[in-house]
Amino acid sequence: MGLTIILLAMLLLTAAGYYLGTRQAFVVTDGRPAGLHSLPSYHGLYVASWVLIPAALLMAVWLVLEPHVAEMRLVANLPEGFDQRNLDEQQLLIGDIEARALGGIVSGELDPAFQAAGEVYASTLAWSRWLMALAMALLVAGGAFLALRRISPDLRARNAVERTAMIIMIVASTIAILTTIGIILSLLFETGRFFGKVPITEFLFGTQWSPQIALRADQVGSSGAFGAIPLFAGTLLITVIAMFVAVPIGLFSAIYMSEYASKRLRGTAKPMLEILAGVPTVVYGFFAALTVAPFFRDTGESIGLDVSSESALAAGIVMGIMIIPFVSSLSDDVMNAVPQSLRDGAYALGATKAETVRQVILPAALPGIVGSVLLAISRAVGETMIVVMAAGLAANLTANPLEAVTTVTVQIVTLLVGDQEFDSAKTLAAFALGLTLFFVTLCLNVIALNVVRRYREKYD
Amino acid sequence: MSDTQTGTQPAGGPAHGAQPLANELPVKVRSRDVNVYYGDAHAIKHVDLDIHQHEVTALIGPSGCGKSTYLRCINRMNDVIDGCRVEGTIEMDGEDIYDPKLDVVQLRARVGMVFQKPNPFPKSVFDNIAYGPRIHGIGNTKSEMDEIVETSLRRAGLWEEVKDRLSEPGTGLSGGQQQRLCIARAIAVNPEVILMDEPCSALDPIATAKIEELIDELRQNFTIVIVTHSMQQAARVSQRTAFFHLGILVETGETEAIFTNPQDQRTQDYITGRFG
Numbered sequence: 001m002g003l004t005i006i007l008l009a010m011l012l013l014t015a016a017g018y019y020l021g022t023r024q025a026f027v028v029t030d031g032r033p034a035g036l037h038s039l040p041s042y043h044g045l046y047v048a049s050w051v052l053i054p055a056a057l058l059m060a061v062w063l064v065l066e067p068h069v070a071e072m073r074l075v076a077n078l079p080e081g082f083d084q085r086n087l088d089e090q091q092l093l094i095g096d097i098e099a100r101a102l103g104g105i106v107s108g109e110l111d112p113a114f115q116a117a118g119e120v121y122a123s124t125l126a127w128s129r130w131l132m133a134l135a136m137a138l139l140v141a142g143g144a145f146l147a148l149r150r151i152s153p154d155l156r157a158r159n160a161v162e163r164t165a166m167i168i169m170i171v172a173s174t175i176a177i178l179t180t181i182g183i184i185l186s187l188l189f190e191t192g193r194f195f196g197k198v199p200i201t202e203f204l205f206g207t208q209w210s211p212q213i214a215l216r217a218d219q220v221g222s223s224g225a226f227g228a229i230p231l232f233a234g235t236l237l238i239t240v241i242a243m244f245v246a247v248p249i250g251l252f253s254a255i256y257m258s259e260y261a262s263k264r265l266r267g268t269a270k271p272m273l274e275i276l277a278g279v280p281t282v283v284y285g286f287f288a289a290l291t292v293a294p295f296f297r298d299t300g301e302s303i304g305l306d307v308s309s310e311s312a313l314a315a316g317i318v319m320g321i322m323i324i325p326f327v328s329s330l331s332d333d334v335m336n337a338v339p340q341s342l343r344d345g346a347y348a349l350g351a352t353k354a355e356t357v358r359q360v361i362l363p364a365a366l367p368g369i370v371g372s373v374l375l376a377i378s379r380a381v382g383e384t385m386i387v388v389m390a391a392g393l394a395a396n397l398t399a400n401p402l403e404a405v406t407t408v409t410v411q412i413v414t415l416l417v418g419d420q421e422f423d424s425a426k427t428l429a430a431f432a433l434g435l436t437l438f439f440v441t442l443c444l445n446v447i448a449l450n451v452v453r454r455y456r457e458k459y460d
Numbered sequence: 461m462s463d464t465q466t467g468t469q470p471a472g473g474p475a476h477g478a479q480p481l482a483n484e485l486p487v488k489v490r491s492r493d494v495n496v497y498y499g500d501a502h503a504i505k506h507v508d509l510d511i512h513q514h515e516v517t518a519l520i521g522p523s524g525c526g527k528s529t530y531l532r533c534i535n536r537m538n539d540v541i542d543g544c545r546v547e548g549t550i551e552m553d554g555e556d557i558y559d560p561k562l563d564v565v566q567l568r569a570r571v572g573m574v575f576q577k578p579n580p581f582p583k584s585v586f587d588n589i590a591y592g593p594r595i596h597g598i599g600n601t602k603s604e605m606d607e608i609v610e611t612s613l614r615r616a617g618l619w620e621e622v623k624d625r626l627s628e629p630g631t632g633l634s635g636g637q638q639q640r641l642c643i644a645r646a647i648a649v650n651p652e653v654i655l656m657d658e659p660c661s662a663l664d665p666i667a668t669a670k671i672e673e674l675i676d677e678l679r680q681n682f683t684i685v686i687v688t689h690s691m692q693q694a695a696r697v698s699q700r701t702a703f704f705h706l707g708i709l710v711e712t713g714e715t716e717a718i719f720t721n722p723q724d725q726r727t728q729d730y731i732t733g734r735f736g
Contacts, residue, residue, distance in 0.1 A: 263542060341579035345642070347540060348573035349592040349649060350565045359591070364582050 006059070006133060010140075014052040017144050021047030024151045038158035046157040049164050050147035055136040062132045070128065074098070074121040079113045097121065187438060190431035197425040198226045203432055205229065209395035209406075211415060211426045226429055228436070230395040234405030238316040238391060239380045241401055245320025246376055250327025251369065257328070258335040259357050270332065277325040285389035288318035293390055296402075305402065310392035313401040319386050326376040334368025334452075335361055367451045374448035378441040384409040408433050488513040488653060488683045489534055494548035496529050496538065503529045507548075507709045509702055511653075516675060516684045518698035518715065520691065522735065525704040527687045531655050534685065535571035536564050552653070569596050572646030576658040578638030580630035580645070585622050588630040588641055589613065592649035608648055615681075616644035617674050636667025643674065647682070654678065656686040660693065672697050691731055695719050703727045 022044035029035045036043070074097060075082075082090065093114070101118035102125075151157070195203070206227020253273065257266050293314035300307030307313075338361050346356040362369070392404030393414060415430040489511040496504040504526040511517045511534075519527035529538065536557065538544045550557050557567055569592075580588050589609045590599070599605040609626070613619040618640045622633070630641050639659060646654055656675070660668040675684060675697045688694050694701055695715060702712040703726075711718065711727045722728045729735055 339579070341575055341577055342581060344537065344540075344573075344575060345579040345581065345645075346591070348535060348537060348568060348575075349595065349645065350568035351591075351595050352565060355595050359595075360581055 006136070010052060010055060010136075013140050013144075014048045017051035017147075018044040018048040020144065020148060021045070021151065024148050025157075028151055029153055035153050037154055037156055038161075042157040042161050043151050043155065045161045046155070047144060047147040047151070049161065050143035051140050053164070054143050055139045058136055058139055059132065062128075062135075066125070066128050066132075070121050070124040071098070073124050074117050077117040077120045079117075184438070187431055187435045190428055191435045193423070194425060194428035194432045197428065202226060203228050203429075207397055209411070211411075211429055224425060226425065228408070228433065230397040231406060231408045231411055231433070232436075233397055233399075234312065234391070234395070235381055235407040235409075237312050237399065237401060237405055238319060238387060238407060239377060241313060241316025242320035242323055242380045243373070243377060245317050246323040246327050246380075247373055249320075250324045250372075250376075251331055253324070254328040254331035254335060255357055255362075258332045259353065259361065270329070273328055274325050276322065277329075279322070281322065281383065281385035282389075284318050284322050285385040288314050288386050288390035292318055300402065307402045308392070308404045310390060310404040311402050312391060312405045315387050315390040316401065318390065319380055319383055322383070322386065323376045323380055326379055327372050330372030330375065331365070331369045334365045334372070337368070338364045367454060371448040371452035374444050374451070378444035378448070381444070382409065382437060382441050384413060388413050408437050412437075485512040485514055487511065488552065489685075490549075490551045490554075491530075491533075492549050492551075494530070494533060494546065494550060496526070496533060496547075497545040498541070499543040503707055504533075505707045509709055509712060511683060511685055512700065513683050514679055514681075515700055516679050516686060516698040518694035518701045519685065519687045519704060520689075520694050520701060520730070521704035521710075522730065523689075526707040527702075527704045528657050530704070531657055531685060531687050534653065534655055535568050535573055537573065539564065569649050570651050571653045571655060572649065572651035573655040574639070574642050574646055574657070574659045577662050578635060578642050580633070580638050580641050582629060582631055584627045585613075585630045585633070585641065586626040588645050589648045592645060596649055598649065612644040612648040615647055615678070616640045617670065617677075618644055634667075636663050636670060639663060639667065639671060640674065643671070643678075647678070651682065653683045653685065656684065658687050658689060661689065668693075691719075703730060705730070 022040045024047070025036055025040040025043035026033060033040045071094065074094065082093075085093070097114050097118045098121060101122040203226050206225065207229045208225035208227045209230045210225045212224060253269075257270055257273075261269060289310070293309055293311060296311055296314050297307045297309045342360055342364060343356055346360045351359070387407045387410050391407055391410060393406050393410065394404050395406050395411070396403055398405060412430045412433050415426055415433075420427045487510045489509075491507055491509045491511075494504060494507040494509075495502065507526075507530060509530075519531060521527050532538045533546055533550055534552075534557070536546075538546055546558060552567075552570070556562070581591060583591070586609055589612050590605050593599045593605065593608050599608045610619060610623075613622060618637060621637060622641075630638065633641060639662075643654075643659075660671050663671065672693065675686065678684060686694075686698065698715045700713070701715045701718040703710045703718065703722075703724075705726050711722060711724045713723075718727065719731060722731060
């Protein structure tokens with residue numbers, strides 16, 4: 001029985017439950033819903049939730065357990081002597097039997113002795129669906145019956161529905177939080193394994209980055225060096241260049257839009273500036289790699305400078321352009337949040353517009369502006385696509401923006417592109433880099449949000 | 461601004477409906493046929509009003525009658541508002557304040573303003589007071605500035621309360637103190653006229669009493685125009701009252717006369733609480 005059909009049926013039954021509940025609410029009051037504690041629609045939702053939620057929970061649990069139960073039955077039906085093979089072989093064989101039973105692709109011919117086990121597996125799965133549908137049907141019928149019988153003028157249906165809604169929301173936010181925690185834990189765990197192979201001091205303070213390791217004995221490769229300082233320096237260099245572009249342009253356009261521009265101009269200019277934030281970063285990437293970088297190289301050549309064709313300058317400037325809307329939009333918002341009364345106060349004392357902006361608006365909005373810049377920095381540090389395309393792969397430890405540098409994100413990409421052994425130091429290094437990146441952006445975001453919040457409290 | 465009518469009026473003459481005061485003080489601000497439009501809305505219609513030197517003039521009237529709009533014409537604060545247009549003439553000491561050659565910054569140094577809600581800058585008490593003098597280049601040395609700050613705070617009756625807290629933020633003071641700080645900030649640039657837009661509406665009765673007392677003292681040195689919703693306040697602090705209704709200046713005259721013997725039925729209805 002297909003899952004789609006079951007889900008469709010559940011939807012229809014829920015709708016029917018809603019309808020029945022609403023009607024029952026009218027029936028128990030002889031058509032005068034004013035006598036009810038809750039509105040009739042709440043009685044409908046009450047019945048609908050009793051129809052939907054228990055059955056949906058059962059389905060979720062069932063679908064998680066089903067493959068495990070089926071596999072246990074398969075293993076129980078295997079011929080004797082199976083557990084004498086080694087663990088990897090057992091896994092492979094079980095996989096083959098399962099695939100064959102479901103009509104999939106297998107790695108080779110299967111011993112007919114295993115055929116029986118395969119059939120048990122397939123029939124378990126088939127039966128399981130029907131059993132699940134049956135159990136769900138029972139739950140639906142029981143839930144609907146009980147809920148309908150409980151409908152009476154005194155039933156606190158609204159309270160029950162609102163509590164259910166609250167529980168659903170709690171579950172949703174818990175899932176989001178648990179996922180985040182899961183990601184952090186996996187980062188921490190894998191980073192721990194990496195530091196088991198490479199000492200943490202070498203990673204944090206080493207100046208040599210060359211993660212190529214020979215995978216097989218006959219392969220040419222070095223022993224690998226995992227000093228991440230060049231990556232941090234490269235990231236820092238590109239971020240600094242980006243901020244040199246984004247902060248002045250973003251801040252001045254924010255000041256113009258919030259203090260000088262007419263309402264209509266602001267209404268058009270601000271969304272247009274925000275389009276910059278909507279351009280896919282991959283587009284910025286090839287803009288940087290194919291337009292900006294060659295332009296800098298040619299210009300550099302014509303004045304006798306040696307500019308690398310994948311320069312930090314090109315990547316940084318294009319990243320700065322990408323970040324402009326972050327700075328301008330947030331700064332514009334905080335400057336608008338400065339109360340009009342402060343502007344009036346300054347104007348009434350005879351301050352000009354520029355004096356008002358410089359001496360009253362900017363100091364009042366400064367925490368918010370700092371917050372917006374910090375958020376922009378954390379965005380720049382974590383940006384990947386532009387630097388992958390335009391910044392290069394060579395881990396140069398240099399402060400010269402005309403040379404190629406590489407960043408943390410670029411190295412994570414290159415470490416994980418292609419076929420990898422999952423427990424080599426090379427692959428695990430990506431986790432360590434990712435954790436570092438996560439830690440830096442987390443700190444920046446926390447500081448930025450705190451700064452912004454402190455400022456918000458001041459004027460509310 | 462285009463149709464200048466001042467020439468047709470006798471100099472120093474009272475506006476219509478006004479009763480001459482025994483010892484008439486010279487007119488500081490003279491308005492003739494002032495019209496204000498917000499886009500298409502005609503907010504103030506043909507207002508002729510004389511504001512006399514060293515007097516407190518109260519502008520009363522129901523909400524939306526245009527009294528705040530008129531007040532904001534006197535220091536051209538309406539310039540800031542999009543789509544606002546002012547016609548007619550407003551003269552201060554015989555000088556048209558809407559003359560395009562006149563620098564609005566200079567005007568606002570001569571006409572200070574205190575707002576409905578206290579609006580100290582998020583700076584220290586000292587810097588709040590020093591802000592105006594600094595932008596107008598008054599008080600260049602530290603000691604001069606100290607003196608300006610102290611005098612202004614003393615005149616606003618705030619010195620004793622804040623003299624030990626000059627470096628603390630002005631936003632940390634109580635509401636009444638903040639409003640007196642704003643008054644001190646306005647007098648620090650030594651203006652000739654002070655405009656007050658419902659200066660007590662956000663304050664409790666005790667703070668209000670202090671401000672009213674202060675207004676009466678300030679009258680010695682400044683010309684004061686105050687917008688108020690409180691009839692008692694108008695009666696207590698002002699020498700002259702102007703009643704606005706629906707953008708029209710209905711009646712103006714000595715405060716006592718307006719409150720005891722109003723000439724217009726609408727004035728009578730308003731001050732007896734029949735509407736507004």
